[in-house]
Amino acid sequence: MKIAVIGTGYVGLVAGACFADSGTHVTCVDVNQARLDELKAGKVPFFEPGLEAMVTRNHRERLHFTTDLATALNGCSVAFIAVGTPPNDDGSADLSHVLDVAKDVAHLATDDIILVLKSTVPLGTNQKVRDVVRGCAHKVSVVSNPEFLKEGAALGDFLKPDRVVIGTDDDHAFEMLSRLYAPFNRQRDRLQRMSPVSAEIVKYSANALLATKISFMNEIALLCDQAGADVEDVRLALGSDRRIGYEFLYPGLGFGGSCFPKDLRALVHTATELGIKLQVTQAAIDANREPVKALLGHMERDLGALKGKTIAVWGLAFKPGTDDVREAPAFTLIEGLLKRGAKVRATDPQALTTAKARFEFLGIEGVELNSDSLAICEGADALVLATEWSAYRSPDAGKLARLMTGRHIFDGRNALIKGELVDAGFIYRGVGRS
Numbered sequence: 001m002k003i004a005v006i007g008t009g010y011v012g013l014v015a016g017a018c019f020a021d022s023g024t025h026v027t028c029v030d031v032n033q034a035r036l037d038e039l040k041a042g043k044v045p046f047f048e049p050g051l052e053a054m055v056t057r058n059h060r061e062r063l064h065f066t067t068d069l070a071t072a073l074n075g076c077s078v079a080f081i082a083v084g085t086p087p088n089d090d091g092s093a094d095l096s097h098v099l100d101v102a103k104d105v106a107h108l109a110t111d112d113i114i115l116v117l118k119s120t121v122p123l124g125t126n127q128k129v130r131d132v133v134r135g136c137a138h139k140v141s142v143v144s145n146p147e148f149l150k151e152g153a154a155l156g157d158f159l160k161p162d163r164v165v166i167g168t169d170d171d172h173a174f175e176m177l178s179r180l181y182a183p184f185n186r187q188r189d190r191l192q193r194m195s196p197v198s199a200e201i202v203k204y205s206a207n208a209l210l211a212t213k214i215s216f217m218n219e220i221a222l223l224c225d226q227a228g229a230d231v232e233d234v235r236l237a238l239g240s241d242r243r244i245g246y247e248f249l250y251p252g253l254g255f256g257g258s259c260f261p262k263d264l265r266a267l268v269h270t271a272t273e274l275g276i277k278l279q280v281t282q283a284a285i286d287a288n289r290e291p292v293k294a295l296l297g298h299m300e301r302d303l304g305a306l307k308g309k310t311i312a313v314w315g316l317a318f319k320p321g322t323d324d325v326r327e328a329p330a331f332t333l334i335e336g337l338l339k340r341g342a343k344v345r346a347t348d349p350q351a352l353t354t355a356k357a358r359f360e361f362l363g364i365e366g367v368e369l370n371s372d373s374l375a376i377c378e379g380a381d382a383l384v385l386a387t388e389w390s391a392y393r394s395p396d397a398g399k400l401a402r403l404m405t406g407r408h409i410f411d412g413r414n415a416l417i418k419g420e421l422v423d424a425g426f427i428y429r430g431v432g433r434s
């Protein structure tokens with residue numbers, strides 16, 4: 001089978017590489033020529049473990065890159081749309097890229113084609129796309145097939161998905177996608193067929209439910225702090241209840257990234273348009289502002305006025321395993337520190353380049369970036385762990401104590417080994433650990 005994947009971001013490139021790796025002939029299309037040049041040279045323009053090797057071993061044989069959509073669609077039976085759906089100012093999803101691509105595919109297709117919506121799109125988009133492609137020369141079947149991969153574990157998630165949701169009322173389209181996904185569907189049947197609108201709801205409600213779990217736990221952490229409890233004990237006891245489970249139960253600085261914040265806002269926006277008030281989802285969004293606020297409060301109480309203080313920040317990516325810094329809590333924290341007059345030095349094992357670009361984009365100046373996590377601690381009054389990269393979890397406490405001027409460590413992810421730090425003379429403060 002010959003397919004096209006339009007958009008070579010996290011989702012499009014992972015999907016394209018994984019399909020190619022399982023024997024499908026894939027042409028990836030993007031409007032970003034520089035990105036395609038990098039890909040052709042064997043370089044993946046973002047950090048995703050294992051992806052570069054997979055792209056390299058399939059490139060030219062089964063995986064091709066082009067900016068020319070017509071070339072990609074020549075003889076192609078399935079086209080995936082995996083372009084971005086960034087937020088508009090009112091929280092709704094900007095569908096312009098998706099609709100533009102759908103229109104182009106419909107006009108350039110050389111035969112009947114299955115057009116698969118893989119981008120995260122609000123309820124009713126499948127119908128909107130059908131309206132856009134109506135009347136073109138060939139039959140275009142529009143299928144909703146949302147993607148659930150996690151950055152940092154994207155290949156594993158794509159190759160061994162929990163489920164593959166296929167929203168379609170077209171039997172032929174379902175049959176074709178079943179064939180395409182067959183290599184990832186061997187252990188058990190992971191395909192879940194439903195109506196397009198149900199598929200659209202699944203994607204948003206999955207993200208809303210996971211984000212709600214995070215916000216709930218962050219709120220319980222605030223309560224633990226106030227009440228003198230240890231949220232780690234609470235987490236373990238909650239997680240051991242099989243109805244709850246351990247996943248997404250870690251308190252921290254809040255959720256971020258390119259999906260949860262924008263998808264929750266888009267869900268609330270669509271529901272409002274339909275006359276439904278999503279109070280739980282809205283509460284999860286509102287509660288997500290509290291953890292960084294609470295941390296800044298603790299820092300001011302423990303260190304006194306932050307003006308002139310030097311603060312080292314470990315971690316800028318929104319989570320470990322990625323260089324994605326979109327809506328990362330570390331940025332809200334750093335903005336808060338700078339506003340209070342602190343001097344900020346920051347590091348990250350993968351996200352220094354993306355962070356530099358993001359600081360420029362946000363107009364945030366004065367952050368000293370350095371790849372050396374110990375060097376930024378020299379003379380620092382305090383250290384904050386903002387992203388729980390494993391490289392940061394067990395620092396040389398004695399060395400850190402010799403380097404830093406201050407004795408305060410704020411563990412925004414409860415990931416550091418408290419005992420070693422306390423033994424080295426540090427005052428350790430985790431999240432919800434009073």
Ligand SMILES: NC(=O)c1ccc[n+]([C@@H]2O[C@H](COP(=O)([O-])OP(=O)(O)OC[C@H]3O[C@@H](n4cnc5c(N)ncnc54)[C@H](O)[C@@H]3O)[C@@H](O)[C@H]2O)c1
Pocket residue numbers: 006007008009010011012029030031032035082083084085097100101118119120121147148149150151258259
């Ligand atoms: N990143 C994730 O973890 C994730 C997970 C599941 C779903 N999603 C959803 O998948 C979609 C894509 O996300 P992403 O993170 O891969 O986005 P991204 O921003 O990393 O990549 C999007 C790509 O699409 C390209 N593009 C834009 N307009 C185009 C056009 N007209 N023709 C060809 N290419 C075009 C851009 O140049 C870019 O390379 C979004 O809707 C997102 O919400 C993302």
